[in-house]
Amino acid sequence: MNLSAAFGASAQKTPDKVAVYWGEQEFTFATLQEQSLGVARQLVERFNVKTGDRVALWLKNCPEFIPALFGILYSGAVVVPINNFLKPAEVSYILEDAGADIIITDAELGAHFSALASARPGLKLFKIEEFSVAGKSAVTDFATQTPRSESDLAVIIYTSGTTGRPKGAMLSHGNLLHNVESCRIVLETVDVDRFAVILPMFHSYMLTAGVLLPLLVGGSMVLVKSLSHPHHMLREIIARHATVLPAIPQFYRTMASANIPGGLPFRICVSGAAPLPVQVLKDFETKYNIPIIEGYGLSEASPVVTKNPIHGVRKPGSIGLPIPHVEVCVQDEDGKTLGAGETGEICVRGGNVMLGYWRNPEETARAMRGEWLLTGDIGHRDTDGYYYITDRKKDMLLVNGINVYPREIEEIIYQFPGVKEAAVIGVPDARKGEHPVGFVSPNDGVTLDEKALIQFIRGKLADYKVPKNIIFIAALPRNATGKILKTELRQKVLG
Numbered sequence: 001m002n003l004s005a006a007f008g009a010s011a012q013k014t015p016d017k018v019a020v021y022w023g024e025q026e027f028t029f030a031t032l033q034e035q036s037l038g039v040a041r042q043l044v045e046r047f048n049v050k051t052g053d054r055v056a057l058w059l060k061n062c063p064e065f066i067p068a069l070f071g072i073l074y075s076g077a078v079v080v081p082i083n084n085f086l087k088p089a090e091v092s093y094i095l096e097d098a099g100a101d102i103i104i105t106d107a108e109l110g111a112h113f114s115a116l117a118s119a120r121p122g123l124k125l126f127k128i129e130e131f132s133v134a135g136k137s138a139v140t141d142f143a144t145q146t147p148r149s150e151s152d153l154a155v156i157i158y159t160s161g162t163t164g165r166p167k168g169a170m171l172s173h174g175n176l177l178h179n180v181e182s183c184r185i186v187l188e189t190v191d192v193d194r195f196a197v198i199l200p201m202f203h204s205y206m207l208t209a210g211v212l213l214p215l216l217v218g219g220s221m222v223l224v225k226s227l228s229h230p231h232h233m234l235r236e237i238i239a240r241h242a243t244v245l246p247a248i249p250q251f252y253r254t255m256a257s258a259n260i261p262g263g264l265p266f267r268i269c270v271s272g273a274a275p276l277p278v279q280v281l282k283d284f285e286t287k288y289n290i291p292i293i294e295g296y297g298l299s300e301a302s303p304v305v306t307k308n309p310i311h312g313v314r315k316p317g318s319i320g321l322p323i324p325h326v327e328v329c330v331q332d333e334d335g336k337t338l339g340a341g342e343t344g345e346i347c348v349r350g351g352n353v354m355l356g357y358w359r360n361p362e363e364t365a366r367a368m369r370g371e372w373l374l375t376g377d378i379g380h381r382d383t384d385g386y387y388y389i390t391d392r393k394k395d396m397l398l399v400n401g402i403n404v405y406p407r408e409i410e411e412i413i414y415q416f417p418g419v420k421e422a423a424v425i426g427v428p429d430a431r432k433g434e435h436p437v438g439f440v441s442p443n444d445g446v447t448l449d450e451k452a453l454i455q456f457i458r459g460k461l462a463d464y465k466v467p468k469n470i471i472f473i474a475a476l477p478r479n480a481t482g483k484i485l486k487t488e489l490r491q492k493v494l495g
Contacts (some may be wrong), residue, residue: 039071150174168358
């Protein structure tokens with residue numbers, strides 16, 4: 001079994017069912033399958049793609065993303081999704097590192113091709129405007145010409161690079177199929193589900209939870225066309241009766257304070273890519289009576305690792321329980337497994353764990369301890385087996401030799417009236433080693449008092465955890481998937 005065969009099975013089962021809604025347009029499984037095979041044929045015959053070659057996919061969210069994705073896989077090649085917010089120099093690095101000689105993109109992004117080609121001579125451009133739909137009879141047999149097994153490389157996902165140069169996480173067909181199946185079970189996904197897709201499809205979270213999951217179970221994607229304003233997004237989502245929403249905390253924060261007549265259509269909402277503040281979860285669920293299933297994952301794990309259960313206990317602030325067929329534990333620096341309540345590094349083992357980093361054995365060795373993936377996230381589990389992320393390993397502060405985790409401070413700041421967003425970083429301190437500094441974005445039209453906020457925090461946390469000062473800014477810097485760029489915040493303080 002491989003990803004393209006799994007998609008083909010969905011198309012064969014329900015060829016006339018709408019797979020993707022895009023504004024007023026509808027695309028059936030049969031149409032997308034036909035387009036995918038047409039793209040595969042062009043890649044092989046026109047671009048001379050061979051099995052195992054890397055093909056870059058640089059697109060904004062659009063229906064053509066689907067046949068481009070599966071077309072690359074049908075050709076036997078490896079997909080390299082690229083963040084469409086990156087600049088040409090950043091894209092050039094990924095193309096060079098991945099050894100990709102073909103880039104599939106659109107006319108707008110294709111305008112940068114000359115800059116990319118000058119950095120990588122021989123690079124070939126395949127615009128989605130050139131996609132042609134070959135006849136079924138001409139390409140049906142083509143789907144089986146390049147069979148790929150579960151152990152074969154399918155996708156190279158480049159990490160966000162917030163700690164340095166991006167690394168390419170190698171995900172096999174089996175890795176992604178494993179994660180899709182685990183997510184199908186835990187989210188109780190069925191073929192009548194319609195997934196609202198508002199986040200970038202190049203990201204591992206949406207690639208698995210927003211694209212592969214609905215399509216491989218025979219469901220549908222409501223690919224939202226109007227991203228300029230939340231109300232426009234909601235109009236599309238409601239009109240198409242979406243049932244599942246994978247989104248990031250900022251969206252739920254916006255919805256929690258919005259007034260939506262008639263409510264929202266979802267049976268469940270899923271939050272990922274960044275921590276969900278407890279207050280946002282409570283406000284949203286109180287208002288709409290729709291559960292937000294908070295989870296956790298990382299690109300190196302295809303990416304989903306844990307979820308709070310739909311049924312049973314959902315613990316606010318927790319990332320939940322390991323998803324089916326995935327093991328999670330907390331280890332110390334020496335690899336010893338820690339018990340409930342003990343803080344250490346979250347580690348993951350299972351069929352979803354990457355093959356390694358592309359052409360980077362040193363980083364692969366740092367990320368793996370035997371079969372365990374070392375996530376770099378600090379946390380613990382409680383006596384019920386629920387896991388909690390305290391912070392990124394690199395974000396942990398040492399104040400007078402005591403561990404301080406910014407997430408704990410941020411959660412308290414979010415409880416202060418008028419706070420829209422919050423982030424805490426560590427700043428070098430000659431006397432204490434480090435001290436925390438808070439960055440806060442107020443709600444629109446609100447003016448916050450620094451002394452009052454610090455006093456509020458002091459009433460809830462030990463003195464050594466209280467930020468020395470609070471810096472108010474209009475908005476926190478984020479990458480394309482919503483993660484706060486703490487490196488930029490440090491630069492604001494340290495210069």
